[in-house]
Amino acid sequence: MNNKDVVGFDLYDLVVMTQYPSEHQIRRGGCDDPKRKVELNKPYYVEKIEIHSWHTKIKLKDINGMFNSVSFQLYKDHQLK
Helix, strand or coil: CCHHHHHHHCCCCCEEEECCCCHHHHHHCCCCCCCCCCCCCEEEEEEEEEEECCCCCECCCCCCCHHHEHHHHEEEHHHCC
């Protein structure tokens, strides 16, 4: 099983955050709060993916922090909406 099977995207894919995560989603697994670091609907490249048993964290290129992947989707899929 690869990253794309688990979270819908892979390393170096272009992703967007479509909504900010809930406080519970931020706290799960010690994820960072993206509200002051990540702009909604702006594309970012995925630099690192950490798959855990109950959540997945991603690191975005040139952005400090690890974020819950639940709020992200592939940029090309986002453009289709």
